[in-house]
Amino acid sequence: MKLQVASQLAIYSVLELIAEPNRQLTVADIAEKYAVSTNHLAKVMNVLGRAGIVRSVRGVGGGFQFCGNARRTTLLDIIELFEPRASLALQASDLGGRTAEAGALGIVLQEIDDTIRTTLGCITLATLRDLAVRERSKSRAA
């Protein structure tokens, strides 16, 4: 499993928007920080907008604002907007068919998969923001 670029960008964008209350940023502001094309990011923001997580603000400055609940929206909620359930899983190919060996390997992969889903499903945007704040102060102290 590899987190898709769109999922990562969505998480970073939302983190930027929730870094301060009522923060409003343009696609260009965020694209610059993460060195991505505004086109790509605009598509990501549209998906977040349709899901009711961000809203676009018209008028002077324009841009996007967070409008979800940062303390209840989990990383899995965001990621699943971009990647269907199956692509998060660590999957073996069909090689091995219904053999006991393939079944045994399947059990181990399932264990890993369950851990991934649990972790992403219980870390909220607010929790990740707090973690980012701690990381920032750690790197300042270093």
Next chain:
Amino acid sequence: MKDRVKRAPAQARERARPSPKEAVAEPQASEAGTRLSVRAARPADIEAVTAIDAAATGLPKPAHWLELYQRQGASVAARVIFLVATPAEQSDRVLGFIVGEIRAWEFGSAPCGWVYALSVDPGARLRGVAETLLAAIAAEFRKAGMTKMRTMVARDDRLPMMFFRSEGMMAGPYIQLEKDLE
């Protein structure tokens, strides 16, 4: 939706310096406006503790809670800390409880504080009761010289998982393993 304001200022939590048997944390305003107190559990609390736990687990275990209560101070290797949260003005009304243990050299690990049980009355949830209890037991652990606090949560138990994560707890270096005994 607006992010909520943190209920207990960090300094208030740092100030929570318990005397062994009575108030553990100074009263703090919870979000619903009720001021909370944390104090050491008393035998009379066991009934409420049993009911709060049974509301979450469906299994009343009064003997277990009483035994934990009695084990406080009984062992140096595994020191039990049993705290309850009440409204500041109603110290016999238990809203939630937390039980922790300082365990030394378990699985080869340096002494650390374990949160063994934490439960809040379903009618008092989402008002910062658990957060206040966790801050109070963390202060107790720190006072005993601990620098690490641990707990164990069932993977599919979302409520405590979200709670402990929101408190900044991360996966530790141990993985719990098990096997059916045939």
